[in-house]
Amino acid sequence: MTPKHPSESLTVLTDLVLPSETNHINNLFGGELLARMDRAASIAGQRHSRCITVTASVNHVAFAKPISLGSVVTIEAKVSRAFRSSMEVYIDVWVEDRISGIKTKANEAIYTFVAVDENGKPVEVAPIIPETELEKKRYDAALRRKQLSLVLAGKMKPEEATELKALFV
Ligand SMILES: CC(=O)SCCNC(=O)CCNC(=O)[C@H](O)C(C)(C)COP(=O)(O)OP(=O)(O)OC[C@H]1O[C@@H](n2cnc3c(N)ncnc32)[C@H](O)[C@@H]1OP(=O)(O)O
Numbered sequence: 001m002t003p004k005h006p007s008e009s010l011t012v013l014t015d016l017v018l019p020s021e022t023n024h025i026n027n028l029f030g031g032e033l034l035a036r037m038d039r040a041a042s043i044a045g046q047r048h049s050r051c052i053t054v055t056a057s058v059n060h061v062a063f064a065k066p067i068s069l070g071s072v073v074t075i076e077a078k079v080s081r082a083f084r085s086s087m088e089v090y091i092d093v094w095v096e097d098r099i100s101g102i103k104t105k106a107n108e109a110i111y112t113f114v115a116v117d118e119n120g121k122p123v124e125v126a127p128i129i130p131e132t133e134l135e136k137k138r139y140d141a142a143l144r145r146k147q148l149s150l151v152l153a154g155k156m157k158p159e160e161a162t163e164l165k166a167l168f169v
Contacts, residue, residue, distance in 0.1 A: 064108075
């Protein structure tokens with residue numbers, strides 16, 4: 001299968017924070033952000049694989065900064081690494097200042113998507129060739145994150161997670 005670059009899956013979603021999407025202190029509700037990120041990451045996975053994609057796991061979410069009512073929120077999702085049928089999708093969340101237009105990083109997350117056929121059976125996807133320094137860094141660490149996710153899900157024995165173990169021993 002012909003390899004692809006992360007930029008080919010880039011998906012950018014920009015939207016406002018409305019009153020119905022906030023918590024009691026007028027900040028974006030975490031579950032709403034998770035849903036927006038899931039949608040963007042799903043499209044990134046589809047753009048990479050040209051298949052139906054399903055969320056297999058949410059590997060990491062950091063709600064680093066609150067996002068207030070009325071904010072303009074931009075979600076950028078890109079496939080950071082592809083395995084056989086699974087893809088790690090890295091998501092960066094930015095908030096845009098209404099006056100200056102300057103974007104500040106508010107959150108990031110890492111999801112795993114699996115490409116499936118019409119019957120929900122996993123199908124092979126193209127490999128990824130990272131280009132930028134950041135893409136290379138994310139690509140290199142993705143195998144460790146996949147192993148950690150599989151161990152936590154009870155789908156891999158800790159002793160089989162060789163890349164992950166190498167971090168500690
Ligand atoms: C866009 C949406 O929100 S979709 C709705 C939410 N998501 C869903 O409904 C998905 C429900 N789950 C499923 O359909 C299945 O569990 C699947 C398709 C994700 C996996 O199916 P399985 O029968 O476990 O297939 P299999 O064991 O071959 O795993 C497929 C791939 O997923 C990977 N995988 C499975 N679980 C995990 C996990 N928890 N973390 C990381 N990777 C995982 C496997 O390592 C494998 O990767 P590889 O092919 O790249 O080596």
